[in-house]
Amino acid sequence: MNILIIGSGGRESAFAWKIAQSKQVSELYIAPGNAGTGQYGHNVPIKATDFDGLANLVLTKDIQLVLVGPEEPLVNGIHDFFLNHPELKHIPVIGPQKAGAQLEGSKDFAKQFMQRHGVPTANSRSFDKDTLTAGLAYLETQKLPIVLKADGLAAGKGVLICTTLDEAKAELQAMLLDAKFGQASSTVVIEEFLTGIELSVFVLTDGEGYKLLPSAKDYKRIGEGDTGLNTGGMGSVSPVPFADEEFMDKVETRIVIPTIEGLKKDGIPYKGFIFIGLMNRGGEPYVIEYNVRMGDPETQSVLPRIESDLVDLLRGVAEGNLTERSFTLSPKTAASVVLVSGGYPGDYESGKAISNIENVKESIVFHAGTQEENGVVKSAGGRVLAVTALGDSIFDALQQSTADAGRIYFEGKYFRRDIGFDLL
Template identity: 60%
Template sequence: MNILILGSGGREHTFAHQLSKSDNCDKLFVAPGNAGTAKIATNVALSVTDFEAVKQLVLKENIEMMVVGPEDPLVQGIVDFFNRDEELKKVAVVGPSKRGALLEGSKERAKEFMGMYKIPTAAYESFKAESLAAGKEFLTTLKPPYVLKADGLAAGKGVLILDSLEEAQKELENMLTNNKFGAAGNTVVIEEFLDGIELSVFVLTDGKDYKILPTAKDYKRIGEGDKGLNTGGMGAISPVPFADKDFMKKVEERIVKPTINGLKAEDIDYKGFVFIGLIKVGEEPYVIEYNVRMGDPETEVVLPRIESDLVEVFQKVAAGALNEVELEVKKEAAATLVLVSGGYPEAYEKGKVISGLENIEDSIVFHAGTAEKDGKVVTSGGRVLAITSFGEDYKEAIKKSYQNADKLHFDKMYFRKDIGFDL
């Protein structure tokens, strides 16, 4: 079958890498893609939120399956767009409907959903500009640090964790009245800080049944020791050593099952991924947030560990027959290291020539912010490459990724040297 992947990052290159292995994949398209996807698929320059352009591509290339990588098109309703269109509704789409995508599109909706289905999460209140004074007062009832979340999509950067009450009150005002995060911050969720260690649990569902994918842990801060500004992710490992059987049983019973049952109870069309951002407090799991797609860079360690034919798995998801699937997972651990442009996550330069890609051994390099220019691969984003390796455990895997990072170069290249430090 002909398959389209929407997106341009490391997540989408990983999907392309896994799907291209399948005998069921005839032609593979990635829109817009990057220099890495260009090697194994056909890149098509279009915006992932230009639904009409996506439709024309699907019809022109006789595409039978579409995998939606990023959250924007899902929150804007691309699945509903396909389901409503007589020419498109036969296409198997991996991704939830607009109603389902609200779990990521609105932090407030996610918190209400968790409350309704008794899913453990931090206590919270939400505020708008007109209730700014009440929000500032609510902050005084909490212990530091203070957690402020923009309600809408803010490219993974809409969460502030602040130690000072004065600073928290000032930032709340910035978000609600000075448009710090634009429309995404029209509503702000303030929640209690949970002290623990974070991990990600990914669930694939057809809306009725589910499969829990390998666990992962990513490293969001730019600086070593998890210091500095939040990024889209500087590295990841899978599986997570502290997520043992007893803990994962709690996660399944208290979080995964009630989540899927909630989707069913509300008759939400949901055929795709639920990314559950968790925190382990003592021995107990709490939900920090939902995302409605795979995470990045977690995808780069989760998907390569899945040995099942991903096209077949996605066909079952689309057909509502996920209960017929047995997922095969590599026993080996995986680790990925993200190489970023100097200055990221703030201002950075593009167009830097990347050298050394041909020297990589025993690792997979997934492209994120790359492009081709005059026959050379150049940087075109903040997060540029992710080097994924396998090993007996995450330590052996990340060691291989570091060895290969030393073979790569672009001007002002930066990476963290402590992925897995807290384990």
């Protein structure tokens, strides 16, 4: 079958690498892709939000399955666009329709969904500019630190942790009155701050049954020792050692099953991935957030551990018989180290020539923010590459991925050398 992957980041690079291994794939297309995805299939310069362009591609290339990588086209309704298109409605799209994508597109929607279906999560209330006075009064009754979340998509920047009441009040006003995060912060969720250890759990569902994919932990801070500004992710490890059988049983019974059943009860069709961002609070799992796609850079650690054919699972989603499909996992640990441009997550320079990727033999190099110019691979984003290694232990995998990250060169390159150290 011919398959289209939509997106251009490290997550889509990992999907392309994995899907290209399948004997079920005739031709693989990636739109728009990056300098790395071209080695696994055909890059097509169409943006992930250009629905008409993507529709034309699907029709002209006889594409039989579409996998949506990033959240923006899902929240904007690409699945609905296909269902409402007379020539495309029979093409399976892996990724929820607009109604289900609200789990990520609206923090307020997600919190109400969790409260309605008994999914354990932090206490919260939502406010808009008309209820600002009530929001300021609510802050005075809460413990510090306190979390403020922009309701809509804010490119990973819409979450603030405030340590003083004055700071929280000022930020709430900036978000609601001054549109600090644009339209995304026209509603703000004020949420209890949970302490514990974060991890991510990934679920694939056809709307009825589901498969629990490997757990992973990502590292958001730019600096070693988890210091400095938040980023899109500096690395990841899978599996997470503390996510043992007992803990994962709690996750499945208290969170995964109520989420899948809740979608059914609410009449929300859902075919695709659910990323569940969790906090392990003394052995008890709480949901921090839902995403409606795989995470980046967690995908770069999760997919290399799936030994069987991923396309078989995707076809299970498309055909509604996912529970009949099985998959095998590697017992090894995967560690992924992200190489970023100098200055990231602030102002950074692009267009830097990248060398020595071909000398990495023991790890997989996934491209994220890259482009090719006249045969030269250059940086084209904040997060540039992800280097993933498999090892018999966390230490072995980290040692290999970190060593290989050091072998690659581009001007201003930076990466954290302590990914996963907290798990050792």
